[in-house]
Amino acid sequence: MSLPKPMMRGMLAKRLRFHLPVAFGVAISVAIAYKFAVTEPRKRAYANFYKQYDAVKEFNAMREAGIFESVRPSGK
Incomplete structure (x- = not known):
């Protein structure tokens, strides 16, 4: 009993016909969900x-807190 030879010719094209639309569908759905x-x-x-x-x-709150070196707090 021998195993049948695997079909190698056209295998990539056959698989891409299924996987490419699925990949685009998943990518678009993830983008919409995001x-x-x-x-x-x-x-x-x-x-x-x-x-x-x-x-x-x-700005006035940060100035009063002394965050800025170039702006002095107002003397209120």
């Missing part, structure tokens, strides 16, 4: 932060 699971919540968090962010108030 967009909605990571990017969109991050955009919303930044938007909410900057809605109520006051740069002048933050």
